Amino acid sequence: MKDNLVVAKKKFNSRLIVGTGKYKNMSECAKAIKLSGADIVTVAVRRVNISNKKKPLLMDYLDPKKITYLPNTAGCFTSDDALRTLRLAREIGGWKLVKLEVLGDKKNLFPDMIETLKSTEVLTKEGFSVMVYCNDDPLMAKRLENVGASAIMPLAAPIGSGLGILNKVNIKIIRKQTKLPLIIDAGIGQASDATIAMELGCDGVLVNTAIAKAKKPFEMAKAFKNAVIAGRMSYLSGRIEKSLMGNPTSPIKGII
Amino acid sequence: MKKIKKIKIKVNGKILLIVDKITLAELISNLQIPLRKVALELNREIIDKKKIKKLKLKNNDVIEIVHFIGGG
Numbered sequence: 001m002k003d004n005l006v007v008a009k010k011k012f013n014s015r016l017i018v019g020t021g022k023y024k025n026m027s028e029c030a031k032a033i034k035l036s037g038a039d040i041v042t043v044a045v046r047r048v049n050i051s052n053k054k055k056p057l058l059m060d061y062l063d064p065k066k067i068t069y070l071p072n073t074a075g076c077f078t079s080d081d082a083l084r085t086l087r088l089a090r091e092i093g094g095w096k097l098v099k100l101e102v103l104g105d106k107k108n109l110f111p112d113m114i115e116t117l118k119s120t121e122v123l124t125k126e127g128f129s130v131m132v133y134c135n136d137d138p139l140m141a142k143r144l145e146n147v148g149a150s151a152i153m154p155l156a157a158p159i160g161s162g163l164g165i166l167n168k169v170n171i172k173i174i175r176k177q178t179k180l181p182l183i184i185d186a187g188i189g190q191a192s193d194a195t196i197a198m199e200l201g202c203d204g205v206l207v208n209t210a211i212a213k214a215k216k217p218f219e220m221a222k223a224f225k226n227a228v229i230a231g232r233m234s235y236l237s238g239r240i241e242k243s244l245m246g247n248p249t250s251p252i253k254g255i256i
Numbered sequence: 257m258k259k260i261k262k263i264k265i266k267v268n269g270k271i272l273l274i275v276d277k278i279t280l281a282e283l284i285s286n287l288q289i290p291l292r293k294v295a296l297e298l299n300r301e302i303i304d305k306k307k308i309k310k311l312k313l314k315n316n317d318v319i320e321i322v323h324f325i326g327g328g
Contacts, residue, residue, distance in 0.1 A: 019326075019327060019328030020325075020326035020327060020328075021326045021327040021328040022326070022328070023326060026326070029326055042327060042328055043324040043325065043326065043327055044324065044325050044326065044327025044328075045295075045322050045323070045324060045325075046322060046323070046325045046327075047268040047269070047320065047321065047322055048268065048289055048294055048321045048322060048323050049268075050267055050268050050270065050287050050289070050321065051270075053287075053288050053289075057290075057293060057323065058323075058324050058325055058326055059293050059323075059324065069324060071324065072327055072328070074327050074328060084297075084300075087302055088295040088297065088302060088320075088322050089295070089324075090295075091295035091296070091302050091304075091305070092293065092294060092295045092322075092323065092324065093292070093293075159328070160328075186328075206328075208328035209328065
């Protein structure tokens with residue numbers, strides 16, 4: 001049986017989702033994404049530059065027929081702004097699978113969970129499949145699930161911080177309580193962080209800055225691809241029990 | 257000679273003076289914007305792209321034209 005990532009009844013081969021922001025240029029972005037093996041990319045909705053028509057368009061570099069665009073509400077600080085952004089995103093070409101992100105603080109970029117919860121409920125009623133960026137709070141994750149979220153996306157650490165998974169216990173608790181896709185979003189710094197996320201039982205990992213701002217983005221994209229696969233295989237294989245004392249690897253019997 | 261009446265509209269935050277009775281479709285085509293890749297909002301309301309040929313712009317209309325760009 002193939003071990004796909006399934007979100008809102010759609011199947012994806014890769015469990016790595018990558019962002020398309022912060023790259024030096026569009027061709028670097030497209031190449032890094034190709035090397036990462038990701039099937040889903042997050043994209044932002046912004047004004048068209050009406051005075052400079054020659055500016056390259058994302059869609060010219062990443063074909064939305066070949067890779068799933070996940071419109072994101074990055075930069076929205078109120079429910080109204082997030083709803084407006086995603087309704088526009090849907091209008092561009094029928095995107096229903098979206099990522100909701102309503103921020104509450106300009107410095108730490110933590111999500112405003114009250115606005116997030118409100119938006120999730122409205123969007124779900126409007127027929128969107130909403131993947132929700134949230135705090136690593138099991139109670140809030142449960143409430144998001146109750147109002148119809150399609151995926152729970154807790155942060156590992158503040159967006160772009162590269163600190164890695166700060167609260168493994170909470171992630172494990174969320175994993176235990178939900179059958180929804182659980183995807184770590186934000187705060188990943190290096191490939192091993194993605195492996196740890198997968199070993200905790202997450203269904204996927206979303207990475208942007210850690211690849212885009214690495215000294216060698218192409219190599220880092222490949223590292224993340226393999227890290228997610230390794231973590232998933234490790235999780236499915238069932239790790240050994242931890243013990244305080246040593247346990248010899250070679251038989252004691254027959255020692256000379 | 258009859259003076260051509262112009263109206264003032266705002267597109268993506270920029271004020272433009274355009275000929276009166278122009279449609280939203282004509283504006284998009286004049287701005288050379290690929291309609292397939294954008295979404296449109298007129299006075300905070302999302303506009304169905306199929307209906308823009310019949311949509312005449314009025315003085316003080318506020319238009320937003322958005323598309324996808326790189327983001328996390």
